[in-house]
Structures are given as C-alpha cells and as structure tokens.
Amino acid sequence: MHSWFRFVFVLVLGLSGFSVEAQKNPKPPRANDAKNTQTGKEPPFKDPELARYAIFEKSAPRPEATEPVRTVLPLKLGKGTRIAFIGNTLLDRAQHFGHFEAALQQAHPKAELVVRNLTWAADQLGTEPRPANFADVEQHLTIAKADVIFAAYGFNESFAGESGLPEFRQKLTTYVAGLKAKAFNGEGGPRIVLVSPIANENVKGVAAADRNNKNIAAYTKVMREVAAAQRVGFADVFTATEAAMASGGSVLTINGCHLNEAGYKVFAEALFAKTFGGRKVPAGDEAVRAAVIEKNKQFFRRYRPVNTFYYTGGRNRSYGYLDFLPAMRNFDIMVQNRDRRIWDLAQGKAVPAKIDDSNVPPLPTTAASRGANKWMSPADELKAFKVDPRFEVNLFASEEEFPEIACPIQMRWDSQGRMWVSCSTTYPHVYPGNEPDDKLVILEDTDGDGRADKS
Template sequence: MPAMRPLSLFVATFVGFAAPCFFASLSSVADQPQPLLRPHDRVAIVGGTVVERMQHSGQLEAQMQTRRPEWKLTVRNLGWSGDDVHGYARKRFDSPKGGYARLLADIELANPTVVLLAYGFAEASDGEDAVARFSEGLKRLVDHLKQANRRVILITPFALPGYKTENYQALIAQTRQITQAIGSETDSPVASIQWEPSGEQLTADGLCPNEAGFAVLANELSDALVGGDSQRPSHELREQIVRKNELFFNQYRPQNETYLLLFRKHEQGNNAAEIAEFTPLIQSADEKIWQIARP
C-alpha cells in the first residue's frame, strides 16, 4: 500500500499549481475600474446644450438601464442650453446671481444622491475670459453640492468642431485640465471622455452630437458610470425614457412660469398647484423603465 503524502506537501503542491491562475484572475478583476454609480442611485445630469439634447435622445440612460437593470437607477436631466458653471443661462428677470440660485434649486428638486457635472463646453466657446472664471466657479459648485451631501462626478468636455472661437482647441484643453484638477482637489471622480466625434456623429452645424454621436457618447460614459458590456437598448425603452424626460422637463421648467411663479402669479398662480401633480406620473414612468430594461 503506497505511503500517504504529507498533507503539507499536498497543500503546497495545490497552492503552487493554483496560485498563478488565482492571481491572474485577481489581476484581471483589479484591472477593471469600479463603476462610479451605485445601485438605486438617483442621478442628476447637469450641464449645457449637450446635456439638454441628451433628454431627447435617451441614449445614455437607456444604455445604463440595460447594462444594470437590477440597479433601478433614477435619472433626471437638468441640462439647459447655453448654461455654464455659473448658471447664467438659467436666470429669469433677476441678476446673474439669480441664475446660480436657480441652478442649485433645480438640483434640489431632482433630489439626487449623485450629480454628474458636464461643464466647460460653454466656457471654451465663450473665450479666454470665461475659461479664466471656470476653475473658481466649478470649485464653488462642487463645494455647494458636497455640503448638501451629494456625491459629485465630473465629466470632461470635448471639442465640437462647429465652434469658431479663436483658440478653441486650446481652450477646450484648458477646461479639461481644470476639470481634472478640481476633481483631484475636491476628491471627486472624473469621467474623462476621449471621444473625438466624426462628421457623421454630429449635427449639420457641428455644434452637438446627433443620434449616432449620442450612442457613442452613451457607451463611453456608461463604461465609467456603470461598467458592464455595451448593449443595444430597445426602441421601446428609449421611447419610455424620452417620455419620462419630457414629464420632468415640464415640471421643473413649466410653461408660463411668469404667471405661475413670478411677478404675474397674482393672475394665474393658483395653477402652480398642478406642478406637483407631475411627480406620480414621473415615478410611474421610472417604474415602467425598470420593467422594460429587465432581460
């Protein structure tokens, strides 16, 4: 009867055989960055024209929901065409400071756990003076959000060839560097977008992604935000997301705002009560999105 091998020798042999595979597996996992979003996050996407146009496409949310249907993400688009980090485009009949207050109020309405900030586009197109104010403004906004216990993820801007601003490429590069620097300074993760859009991925004026461009952008952002493999979201899912986005848009940017909330509210201000009635409709739309996204 053959002698039994010592247990210590067996273990050593097994470990010696398995270790390369085990550590190779660990290395493979370690090479994959952790997603920046978390299950059940409430996400507010904030920025200018590119962000506002996202709501009509639905590509980004559709990609994220399809990759991570079990996460049940809630996404609110707070893009505003021409907006910069100071909120100037959001002001109503008040001073530019009022625009920044409106920006913070918009984010508060969305009640997010995490805010995606996509600024630097308008600053680069507005020239050197705007870029010179960008760092201070972005730092102020990030600080305000963190004081309100919101997580912040910064998204680097990318060049859009339709802009004719002098030294535009250099200014975009500066806003990218500033975004990275503020991310490091405030301990905020940065989704660094490397996309260089081709003509087929842009609107005719070259100022914004078209549907093909938003699909590419959605994939690159989703890699950083939720991880997983690229998916092909259904047309039904995208339609439902666009419908939900429209409901939320009408809630946070209602028509006839002057009559509902501002200096003419004495005429029709009683109708402002209907704004809150959008909330259950939006929540129902979220539920439908989660149902459709399930495999």
C-alpha cells in the same frame, strides 16, 4: 390775462361740460356683453396641499450642510439611487435622445434608478439665468433628493481662451466644493461626476474643430485636475468624441458643436465607459429608450413650463395657483408612472402598449368670477353691425368653415392677400395628458369672392 391762459380755461370748461353731458346720457350697456358682470359665486377653494407643488425661489427648501464624500469610479449604484443631471446644453439636449439614461437603466435593472434632468441650455459656472422666482439649481437638486450628480460644464467657458483658464479653475473649484458639501438627499453629500465638453467637428461652412478644440482640450485638462483635487469623479468625453469625429464616415453634430442622434450614441458610450470602469453599454433596447424619452418629455413640462409668469411669476397667486399647481401635481404622478414603466422594461417585464395614467386625478374646474359673452354665429354678428351705407362688411373666414382657427391670438395679411392666423389652444400651458396643438393657419381666397376657401 394771457391768451394761452384763456385757451386753457375754455378748454377745461369744455371738457367739464362734456363730462357732465356724458354722465346725463351714459352709454347703454351691450345686451350680450357679459364679461363685466359678476357671477356672484364664491371664489374657488384653494387646497393648501397644492402649495407643495410650487417650486419657487422664495419658498423651495434648500439643502443642509454636510461632510463631503469621495466619489469613486467605477460608480456603484444601489437600489433607488437618485441621479440628477445639471449643467449646459450637452446634457440638456441628451434628454431628447435618451441613450445614456437608457444605458444606466439597462445596466442596473434591479436598482430602479430615478433620473432627473435639471440642465438648462447655456448654463455656465456662475451664470444660470432663470425666470423670476424660479427655484435655483440647488433648490431643484434638493427637491430631486439627488444622491449622484452628473455636471457638464467647460464648453461655454472655453470661449474665454487660454487667458480664462485661471478663472475657470477657481470657479470650478469653488462650485464643486460647495456642491459636494450639501445634503440634497437629506442624509449626506452627493457623489459627483464632472463631464467634460465634447470635441467640436468641422462641418460644411463651420470649421468648429479647427477653431475650438485646442481650447476645449485645455479646459478639459483643468476639469480633470480639479476633479482629482476635489476627490470627485471625472469623465473625459472630449477624447472619445474627437477620435470618432476624426475617423469620418458620419457627421456627429448638427452644427459643429451640438450632437445629433448618432453623436449622442457615441457620447453615451464614452460617458458610460468612463463612469463604469470601461464597461460597454448594454445592447440598445429601443423600448427602454423610448420610455426614457417619454418620461423626460413629461418631466420637462413639469420642471420648465413655458409660461413661467403664471407658474412662478406675477400671476402665480391667482391664475397660477388655480391652474398650474394641480397640473404640476399631475405631471409629478405621470413622471412616476413612466419611471415604473422604464424599470419594468429594463427588468424584461411585459408592459401595456399604452401608458397607464389612470391614477392621475382630473384637474379641478376653475370657477369663473365673471360672466362669459354668448357666442354669436357669423350671421348674427353681421346683423349686429351698424354700417355706414357707403361701406360693406363681409365675412372672410369663421370657425364654422375653418375649425382650425379656434382661439386666434394674432392675424396679419400678406402681400398676396392671404390671412395668417396664429392660434393657441394650448395657452396658458399644455395640460397633463395633452400635447401642444397651436397652429399657424394661412387662409386664402382663391376665387376672388372675398371669402376664404382654402387653408
């Protein structure tokens, strides 16, 4: 018999004996370990009505085909017109400033426009990466029942340079032709306004204008030509932003290509003028703009929840269904409440200082199928330790002294002996009506006694 075989045989016998001995002497259960006990309660009821708040790629509705309609500028917006923004970072970041959307509402106070921002930073024609099972742009346009679409493209594509112009023309033509032939509102084709890229700006350390504006101008020209051929609207914001950047006096971007607050004000004026026949934007009403920004924040949390693995991904049938869908329902209600506030402000009506969300139902209580461990005080924890007499265990920090370290998910020590604790009370997502409150807490022992006394 080979020596290696004898060794394997003995090892197997040894492991088998160990297994038998372990079964004879099972490890005693921990007295306070309740997480592996079943509560015996029935699983919570899944309300089938909640399913309609799941906007998933696998199940969300798609638009029917329809005859395209011509988009005529200046744009006319009737009562209840539903407007959607799609495309790249230009309109994505616009939601945080609200200048153009506020101008839309102020210029049409009786129309009670519904505006939804469906953009996604870095989107470009034919490349719209999304999390698993996240509904695509056309599905979201269908949910939004879009009557009018503002579509911002061209900047990302412009990095292909002059040689990329033919492909850009082909892709844009195909995309617009498909978009205008879909009845997102369930009745007819949308009116479409293509929005050109803005100009780039030379800023300290980045000569973005010198590097990029020639290409951006060429791609803007193609967008104008495609819009004319497809009989959709076109808004050239490149020319106006290039002129504003050349005039000096203020920096309009954060990095040469992405607008800041002042830049978005210039952008809003240019887009409004091109869309509405040269009209100037109404005098800014900060209350309307603030209401727009607040509505956009709540809609963003509904449209793009951070933890999509629970919402659309692998856990959407368990944790996601019980937690995320009621939250999505509540976000929808909160967004509608903020629509109403915007309309009232645009119409000059008095509104309460605090937004009225009294119609938002409470989230259902999630029933636990397993037990929960009894919380132990630091003193009780220390008593429970079985410590080798050569060692000593001491408490460095606890929630009793530092309540801000609740819900810790990770910790590290640095070279100065400080403990960094990442805490997430917001996990798995921000609940409607709450604000994110995650923290990175740094705990320090300043007097050398082995206990944190400063955070």
